[in-house]
Amino acid sequence: MERHEIHRKLEQKLGYDFTDSGLLEEALTHASFCNEQSGSRPKDNERLEFLGDAVLQLIVTHHLFLQHPSAPEGEMTRSRADLVSEGALTIMARRLHLGEALQLGKGENQSGGREKDSILADAMEALFGAIYLDGGYEPVKQLILPLLAMIPRRTEVRHVGSDHKTRLQEISQAQYGRLPLYQPCGFVGPDHRRTYTVEVRLNGEVMGRGQGRSKKMAEQNAAKEALQALGELP
Secondary structure, eight states, rough: HHHHHHHHHHHHTTTTOOSHHHHHHTTTTTHHHHHHHHSOOOSSHHHHHHHHHHHHHHHHHHHHHHTTTTOOOHHHHHHHHHTTSSHHHHHHHHHHHHHGGGGOHHHHHHTTTGGGGHHHHHHHHHHHHHHHHHHHHHHHHHHHHHHHOOOOOOOOOOTTTTOOOHHHHHHHHHSSHHHHHEEEEESSSSSGGGGEEEEEEEETTEEEEEEEEHHHHHHHHHHHHHHHHHTOOO
16 A cells, blocks of 8 residues: 555544644654664654654643642542553554554564554654644643543543533543533422422533422433433443
């Protein structure tokens, strides 16, 4: 397959089209390939990897800061470490079949380099760096946030008053890049025994409906129903 076809296939998986295809090619080029070239040596992906690591750290840190307003620094630090680890990056890379697009030296290719965790993780970071240079912060954030939802964590950030609303917020932010919308549907009963009803929408679609003696309780129950609809709760 020609390189431009490989590029196009990967761009379709990313949901992002590069303005500068040279940045994409650089992100996919391992040092072993460059070392085997005679004459003018192409750029390998190590500098983009360096940049991409910083971009990933910033986006994950910002995400955790916004999604866990009550969490202490130590817990967010541990959760971030899981999300930016080599294992997490490898999961992301395999999801995109990134190994198929890499340019490797003959020796590295023959030794199974396309499946090596370290090579895949480095290339994933390089890809983040390339998208950041090509399109800025928003496109790379929109790529990273959905990928984070696939990463199993050894440590979960615990909330003060962790609840269904918090979990639904995390899922909505990761999948759609926006928060759930809670809409009051009215109430019944006298002042001292009112029952409120609330609907919750994700990406414009009603996913849950809840009732409660307070608006907060109704929102919790609506979030619980939405989580059940998403298969997150039994």
